[in-house]
Amino acid sequence: MYVVTGEEMHRIDRFTMDEIGLSDHTLMENAGQAVARQLEKMFDQNAHFLVLIGAGNNGGDGFVISRYLQEKGYPVETWVIPPASRIKGTAAHHKHIYEQCGYSFKAYETNNQSFREALATKGIIIDALLGTGVTGKLRSPYDHIIRLVNESGNRIVSVDIPSGLPDSEGGNYTEVIWADDTITLQSLKLTACLYPEGGYYGKVTCVDIGIPNRAFSEQRVTRRLILQERVKATLATRDVNTHKGGAGKALVIGGSSAMTGAPTMTAQSCLRSGAGLVTMAVPESIHDVVTQHIMESMFASLSDAQGEITNESLKQINYTEYDGIALGPGMGRKHRLTLYERFKDVPGYLVIDADGLYHLHDDLSSWRGGHRLGPTIITPHSGEMARLTGCSVKEVEAHRFTLSKAFAKDYNMYVILKGPYTIVTTPSGDQWVNTSGNASLAKGGTGDTLTGIILGLLLQHKNIEDALCNAVYVHGKAADHLLDTHDMFSVNATDLISVLPRVLKLLRY
Structure with a gap:
C-alpha cells in the first residue's frame, strides 16, 4: 500500500x-x-x-x-x-x-x-x-x-x-x-x-x-507501508547445510563504564535474529561485567580511557573478519571518534546508532558524497536526526519524510528514522513506513535491541531493503505481542528480546 x-x-x-x-x-x-x-x-x-x-x-x-x-x-x-x-x-x-x-x-x-x-x-x-x-x-x-x-x-x-x-x-x-x-x-x-x-x-x-x-x-x-504480508513473504530462509560462519559474523562495538547493558542487548537481539557468530568489542574496564550477562557471544577487550573507547582502540580490530558491524550502543561521548576514516574501506554492513550518531555528526563532512565500501545504515530518533541535520526537533517531526530522503541521498546511507511510523529510506529515495509497534517502545534500551535485530537480519538477507523493513516491523511486532501479557508501562527492552523467537515463528509459519 x-x-x-x-x-x-x-x-x-x-x-x-x-x-x-x-x-x-x-x-x-x-x-x-x-x-x-x-x-x-x-x-x-x-x-x-x-x-x-x-x-x-x-x-x-x-x-x-x-x-x-x-x-x-x-x-x-x-x-x-x-x-x-x-x-x-x-x-x-x-x-x-x-x-x-x-x-x-x-x-x-x-x-x-x-x-x-x-x-x-x-x-x-x-x-x-x-x-x-x-x-x-x-x-x-x-x-x-x-x-x-x-x-x-x-x-x-x-x-x-x-x-x-x-x-x-x-x-x-x-x-x-x-x-x-x-x-x-x-x-x-x-x-x-x-x-x-x-x-x-x-x-x-x-x-x-x-x-x-x-x-x-x-x-x-516512492512511499509504501510495511505490512505483515510483505514481511511474511520476504523473511529470510536458511539452507539445510548452513554453518555458523555462513549465518553471518557480527561485531558489536560499544559499551562504557556508564552503560554496560546497551551493547549486551544489541548482541542478544542480534543472536536472536539469526546471526551465526557475534563478537562484542567493549572497553577493557567493563569486560568482566559484560561477560556475566551473555553466554553465546565472543569478546574483544579494547583499551580505553575514562571507561570509554578511543580512536586508538578502534585500530585494534580487524574489521574485514566481520560481515556486519553495529557501532554505538552505550559507547559514550568523552572522546572524539573519526568514523569515516576508520570504516570507509570496510566492506561489510555498518549500522550506526546511539552514541555512534553523536560521533557521526562531528565527522559528517567526510561522509557527504563519500563512498564507503560497504552499505551504511543509521538509526536516529528525532533528537538525533535534528542534530545531524541542524534542524530543531519540531522541524524534524514536521518534515520526517523530506528530511530522511534528503539525508539518505546526500550521504549515500540507509536512514531509519525511529518513532511512531518509523520510516526506512534508501539512498535512492525509496521510503517504507512501518505499521507495527506501540508506545511501550518509549523506554531506554529499545533502540539497542532494534540495532541488533537490524544487524542480525542484514546478515540473513540478500536484499537490504527487505532486511531493514523486516527488522523494524519485527521489533514493533514484538512490542505489540507483549501487550497481550504486559501493561504498556511495564515492557522493558529485554522483554522484546525474550519474545523475538515467538514473533519470528508466528510470522514465518
Whole structure:
C-alpha cells in the first residue's frame, strides 16, 4: 500500500482518468460505495447516520455514501453545508443521482438551528466535508461546523482524511475534525504517519476504489507501508547445510563504564535474529561485567580511557573478519571518534546508532558524497536526526519524510528514522513506513535491541531493503505481542528480546 500526499493523489486520479480510461464519475461511485460497505461492517442496522457534505469531491463521495446507506435501509440524515449552487462537476453529478433516487437533504444555510439539534441526537457523523483540498485557514462556516461536530460527543467517521487537516508535511491548520475512525481511499495519506497530525485520524482503514497500480508507478510514488504480508513473504530462509560462519559474523562495538547493558542487548537481539557468530568489542574496564550477562557471544577487550573507547582502540580490530558491524550502543561521548576514516574501506554492513550518531555528526563532512565500501545504515530518533541535520526537533517531526530522503541521498546511507511510523529510506529515495509497534517502545534500551535485530537480519538477507523493513516491523511486532501479557508501562527492552523467537515463528509459519 502506498502513502501519498493530496497533490500526488490528484495526479494519480488524473492519470487514471486520462490515460487508463476510468471516468471521474466511476471513481467517485467506487469511493462512496467502498466507504459505505466498510461502514456496514462497522455498524449494525440500528445505527443512525448524519452525513455532512461539502462542496468538493469529498462531498460528492458523501452523496454516494448517503444514497448507498439509505438503499440498505439505514436511517440517514444528510446535510449539505455550502449553498447547493456551489456543488459542481462530478460532485454535482452524484448529487443529481442522489435526488433522482428519491432522496433529499437538508441545507445548513437555511437550517442552522435544526443542524445544531441534529448534532445533539445520538448518531454516527460521517465527515465528507473537505477531503484533501484544504490549505491554510478554514473559511466560514467550516471552522464553526468543525467545532460543533467535535463538541457533539458523537462518534465521527471521516472520509479519506479528517476535514481541516493538511495532506502533506509542514501544512498549517487550525480547526480539525477529531475523528474516531477514518476510512481512507486507496492509499494512506501522508499526515496519517506524522504526529500530532496522525492523532486526528483515529483508527484508519484503507478501502480499494479500483485505481490500478500502474497509476502509482507512473506517478513515481516512492512511499509504501510495511505490512505483515510483505514481511511474511520476504523473511529470510536458511539452507539445510548452513554453518555458523555462513549465518553471518557480527561485531558489536560499544559499551562504557556508564552503560554496560546497551551493547549486551544489541548482541542478544542480534543472536536472536539469526546471526551465526557475534563478537562484542567493549572497553577493557567493563569486560568482566559484560561477560556475566551473555553466554553465546565472543569478546574483544579494547583499551580505553575514562571507561570509554578511543580512536586508538578502534585500530585494534580487524574489521574485514566481520560481515556486519553495529557501532554505538552505550559507547559514550568523552572522546572524539573519526568514523569515516576508520570504516570507509570496510566492506561489510555498518549500522550506526546511539552514541555512534553523536560521533557521526562531528565527522559528517567526510561522509557527504563519500563512498564507503560497504552499505551504511543509521538509526536516529528525532533528537538525533535534528542534530545531524541542524534542524530543531519540531522541524524534524514536521518534515520526517523530506528530511530522511534528503539525508539518505546526500550521504549515500540507509536512514531509519525511529518513532511512531518509523520510516526506512534508501539512498535512492525509496521510503517504507512501518505499521507495527506501540508506545511501550518509549523506554531506554529499545533502540539497542532494534540495532541488533537490524544487524542480525542484514546478515540473513540478500536484499537490504527487505532486511531493514523486516527488522523494524519485527521489533514493533514484538512490542505489540507483549501487550497481550504486559501493561504498556511495564515492557522493558529485554522483554522484546525474550519474545523475538515467538514473533519470528508466528510470522514465518
